[in-house]
Amino acid sequence: MRVALKECSWRAVGEDLVIVFDPRESITLEDPEGKIGALLTALGQGPRSIPELRAALGARGVDVTEEELGKGVEGLAGLGLIERAGGRSTGDPVVDERHFSNLAFFGTFADLDRHRTDFLRRVRDAHVLVLGVGGGGSSLVQCLAGLGVGRLTLLDHDRVESRNFARQFLYRHEDIGRSKVERARAWVQAYDPDIEVRTVDRWVAGPEDLADVTDGIDLMAGGLDGHPDAGLWVNEAAVRAGVPMVAGGATRTLLSYISVNPGVSPCLACEFSQRPVEGTAAAAAEDIVYGMRTTNPLIGPLAMQVGSLIALESLRYLTGFQEPLAAGARIRIDLRDGLAGSRVPFPDVPDCPVCALAPARSAAA
Ligand SMILES: [Zn+2]
Numbered sequence: 001m002r003v004a005l006k007e008c009s010w011r012a013v014g015e016d017l018v019i020v021f022d023p024r025e026s027i028t029l030e031d032p033e034g035k036i037g038a039l040l041t042a043l044g045q046g047p048r049s050i051p052e053l054r055a056a057l058g059a060r061g062v063d064v065t066e067e068e069l070g071k072g073v074e075g076l077a078g079l080g081l082i083e084r085a086g087g088r089s090t091g092d093p094v095v096d097e098r099h100f101s102n103l104a105f106f107g108t109f110a111d112l113d114r115h116r117t118d119f120l121r122r123v124r125d126a127h128v129l130v131l132g133v134g135g136g137g138s139s140l141v142q143c144l145a146g147l148g149v150g151r152l153t154l155l156d157h158d159r160v161e162s163r164n165f166a167r168q169f170l171y172r173h174e175d176i177g178r179s180k181v182e183r184a185r186a187w188v189q190a191y192d193p194d195i196e197v198r199t200v201d202r203w204v205a206g207p208e209d210l211a212d213v214t215d216g217i218d219l220m221a222g223g224l225d226g227h228p229d230a231g232l233w234v235n236e237a238a239v240r241a242g243v244p245m246v247a248g249g250a251t252r253t254l255l256s257y258i259s260v261n262p263g264v265s266p267c268l269a270c271e272f273s274q275r276p277v278e279g280t281a282a283a284a285a286e287d288i289v290y291g292m293r294t295t296n297p298l299i300g301p302l303a304m305q306v307g308s309l310i311a312l313e314s315l316r317y318l319t320g321f322q323e324p325l326a327a328g329a330r331i332r333i334d335l336r337d338g339l340a341g342s343r344v345p346f347p348d349v350p351d352c353p354v355c356a357l358a359p360a361r362s363a364a365a
Contacts, residue, residue: 002052002085003073005043006107012037019081022108027079038062039072047085077112087115095120098192099148109321119319120148124194126318127151129213129243131204131222131234133184134158135298136248138170139307140222145188145195147315152188153213154181155200167303204230210237220245221314228290235260235268235354242359246313246326248306250298251289253335257309258326258346259317263358265328266346270355274347302335309333 008021017031019040031037035057042048042056050069057064064072076082087110088103089096096103099120106119128149133141133156144152160168160175160183175183181199188197200213204224210233214220220238224230231247238245239262247268248257260267276282309331316324325331329345349355 001112002047002049003043003077003082003112004047004085004088005040005076005082006080006110008040008081010037010040019079021079021081035062035064035068036072039069039076043076043082080108080111082112083107083110084112084115087117090117090120102147106319106321119321122319123148123315124150126218127153127216128314128318129153129155129217129220131155131210131220131247132224133170133180133222134164134225135167135296135303136250136306136310137222138168138184139304140310141170141184141188141307142191143308143311144221144314145191147311148192149195149318151196151198153198153200153217154184155202155204155210155213156180156184157201157203167298167300169300169304204233207233207236207240210234211240214238214241214243217241217243219243219314219317221247221310223247223249223310225249231268232272232354236357238262239267239354240357240359244317244324244327246310246317246324248310250302250306252297253302255302255306255309255333255335256330257306257313258330259313259324259328261317261324261327263355263360266348267328267352267354268346270328270349270352271330271346273349273352305333305335 006021008019010017010019012031012034015030015032017029017037019027029036038057038060039053042053048056050066053069054064054066073082102120103116106116109119110116126149128144130137130141130152133154141154158180159177160171160180162176164171170184170187179201181201185197185199188195202209204210214237220234220243224234234245234247238260242262244259244261246257246259258268276286313324313326316322329343331341331343334340
């Protein structure tokens with residue numbers, strides 16, 4: 001096996017070696033004999049096997065045993081600095097080129113066991129149900145397509161209107177009056193013909209309207225509008241199907257997103273069950289917010305933020321590059337204060353009737 005060094009830099013300072021991979025953190029190692037520095041230099045010249053490394057170090061006058069080298073390589077792996085060389089390319093130059101930056105991103109999280117191509121394969125094998133291709137949804141579709149999600153089912157029942165253009169950059173002037181899901185499909189297919197797209201052009205008036213579209217789905221993402229309970233319907237459909245869901249939205253300049261991992265995290269119904277005591281001002285304010293219908297003030301920069309936050313959380317579920325940040329929680333981002341964020345976990349509701357619908361999961365799931 002050949003190992004490859006990730007893009008990092010290092011410098012000897014006295015008997016120490018300072019290594020930087022992620023600019024947020026530097027690593028300082030004791031290296032009095034300069035062996036680690038020599039190992040990094042040899043690896044920096046290209047992928048090497050242990051015997052090749054030993055020869056390269058020997059040529060520089062650094063005498064080490066294969067056992068010592070094995071430990072050194074293990075140490076670098078533990079620090080997240082190396083990965084398996086064969087895991088960097090899919091073997092298809094067209095795919096490697098198209099997903100050049102995606103592969104580089106996954107490289108941060110790759111190691112000797114998880115290849116950057118494994119992360120990409122998971123994305124390309126995934127089937128995501130996108131709920132709503134309007135405000136946040138049209139940016140979400142573009143992000144998912146850019147990541148290379150292999151199959152998309154797009155659900156919406158709206159037609160393209162002139163008033164959508166402030167924030168829905170999937171659509172063109174000539175699309176006015178036409179089905180959004182059909183135009184979104186055309187966009188995806190023109191963008192990446194490898195992505196399979198299915199469209200569902202219908203209204204959703206309850207969780208049962210989603211029951212027939214969750215088969216074979218790995219994740220539900222987006223958010224339906226039009227009814228205050230729409231989020232709860234999606235939640236129930238996702239929990240019943242045992243499929244994670246990610247949703248988000250904006251109220252004026254407050255963005256928020258949530259995710260639900262059925263059977264693992266609390267669900268949106270758990271959050272809703274935690275209502276303030278009836279008759280209090282807090283309950284009244286919440287009721288007003290719940291029923292509030294404002295003229296849609298969602299502008300492009302906000303809609304794109306919502307779409308991208310949902311896409312990134314979706315990527316956490318699909319690849320496991322990081323644990324989902326919003327599982328069983330609401331993450332709020334207040335743009336009045338720049339990007340001030342807060343994370344409010346949903347309450348644990350042991351008798352939540354919706355959580356009880358989650359299919360049993362095996363320990364491995
Ligand atoms: Zn629940």
